[in-house]
Amino acid sequence: MYRLYRSCIRSLQMPPKAQAAGKGRGPAKRKLAEEFPPGEVLTDTSKKSWKLGDPIGQGGFGLLYLANENSSKTVGADAPYVIKVEPSDNGPLFSELKFYMRAAKPDLIQSWMTSHKMKYLGVPKYWGSGLHEKGGKRYRFMVMDRFGTDLQKKFEETGRRFPRKLVLQLGLRLLDILEYIHEHEYVHADIKASNLLLSHNNPNQVYLVDYGLAYRYAPEGVLKEYKEDPKRCHDGTIEFTSIDAHKGVSPCRRSDLEILGYCMVQWLCSKLPWEDKLQDPLYVRDSKLQCRDNVSEFMSKCFSSQDKPDELQKFMEEVKTLSYTDKPAYQKLRSILEAGLKSIGTKDDDKLEFSSAVSSNGAGPSSSAKKTSKRKKVVDYKEESDDEVVGSPAKKRKSPKKKGKNPLFLLSHAPVLFSG
Numbered sequence: 001m002y003r004l005y006r007s008c009i010r011s012l013q014m015p016p017k018a019q020a021a022g023k024g025r026g027p028a029k030r031k032l033a034e035e036f037p038p039g040e041v042l043t044d045t046s047k048k049s050w051k052l053g054d055p056i057g058q059g060g061f062g063l064l065y066l067a068n069e070n071s072s073k074t075v076g077a078d079a080p081y082v083i084k085v086e087p088s089d090n091g092p093l094f095s096e097l098k099f100y101m102r103a104a105k106p107d108l109i110q111s112w113m114t115s116h117k118m119k120y121l122g123v124p125k126y127w128g129s130g131l132h133e134k135g136g137k138r139y140r141f142m143v144m145d146r147f148g149t150d151l152q153k154k155f156e157e158t159g160r161r162f163p164r165k166l167v168l169q170l171g172l173r174l175l176d177i178l179e180y181i182h183e184h185e186y187v188h189a190d191i192k193a194s195n196l197l198l199s200h201n202n203p204n205q206v207y208l209v210d211y212g213l214a215y216r217y218a219p220e221g222v223l224k225e226y227k228e229d230p231k232r233c234h235d236g237t238i239e240f241t242s243i244d245a246h247k248g249v250s251p252c253r254r255s256d257l258e259i260l261g262y263c264m265v266q267w268l269c270s271k272l273p274w275e276d277k278l279q280d281p282l283y284v285r286d287s288k289l290q291c292r293d294n295v296s297e298f299m300s301k302c303f304s305s306q307d308k309p310d311e312l313q314k315f316m317e318e319v320k321t322l323s324y325t326d327k328p329a330y331q332k333l334r335s336i337l338e339a340g341l342k343s344i345g346t347k348d349d350d351k352l353e354f355s356s357a358v359s360s361n362g363a364g365p366s367s368s369a370k371k372t373s374k375r376k377k378v379v380d381y382k383e384e385s386d387d388e389v390v391g392s393p394a395k396k397r398k399s400p401k402k403k404g405k406n407p408l409f410l411l412s413h414a415p416v417l418f419s420g
Helices: 005-013 094-103 106-115 151-157 164-183 253-269 281-293 295-302 310-320 330-343
Strands: 041-043 049-058 063-069 081-087 126-134 137-145 147-150 196-199 206-208
Touching (some): 049 081, 151 196, 253 295, 295 310
Antiparallel strands (some): 126 137, 196 206
16 A cells, blocks of 8 residues: 555555565555646645646656646745645555544644644644546545655664664654644554654654554544454564554554654664564564563663663653553653753754764664664555554555665655545
């Protein structure tokens, strides 16, 4: 399925691969998108017109274009929007569109920011969607904000380590984002550096994109019950996915926070202890269970004694106390990370500084710092789901091992705009 920028671009760069034998079928073959000429005008469901610029990504399912509101002017390289277009018969965008229409409308985000006295919130805004006919064919499209580079690229550029201050700041930004989407009945379920994009105009703002696995855990306020499903085991990006996901349980709020904990540890020490065996999901699951059972021992595997970040251990200890349906104490978690900033003599100054890795970060296994681990990504394809899953676990595939270039965009992977 197509997923917000990151997944879109990934699919725009390489065709999807089927998962290993015995793990299910790959996604059905879909029609190729035809390229529209610059200047093509699309009208969304609210009758607003949008003009396409040059395409900035192409793949088996669709195209991603620079875009702007319709006017007599040509859409230039400084366009503030992007539009994802694909043949309507393909249908992988419907579920994710549900998330954007429910939780990412600009006025909804602005209202939250105002009531919580926030300068910005790193949730991409939904600007419109619709159907477009050309040459007797129908196409679906969605209008999104344009973004800059992703943090995975920054992570690799800095020797696979981020400064401790930056890691804690990113944790604080993500707590803001997660509290917002959780309060709007969804969990993300796929937090990682490649799904975090810098603003196109402000390098100190970061956005969580790719809601391809987003799950509506509390439709109309009614919490889903804990239920293990062997067919759904290990969904997500395996090095970060939650223990619940490893057991085939639908993601919940604690799942997002558990994933965030793994991300922060990796960003600080360069490599999680189980990254050498990502092709063995049971080993990864058991390693995470051991981590949950003894967080202190886990931290000792990742950091030297003098560099162990106490705040990350406290963060993970707090998350492990949550039951499946518990509402997290977001402010308590923020306080833990803020205390970490204070302990290193700094504070959150709203500036994200990506500097080269230094020993004071708390180095993990040094021999692995420059070693890029293989990633196994399970993406599920399902059309409409009773569980309101953006990418529900029906059919799975591996993500390409080869990294593609991140074009000059946006929501790193175009969202699954619709699904048939």
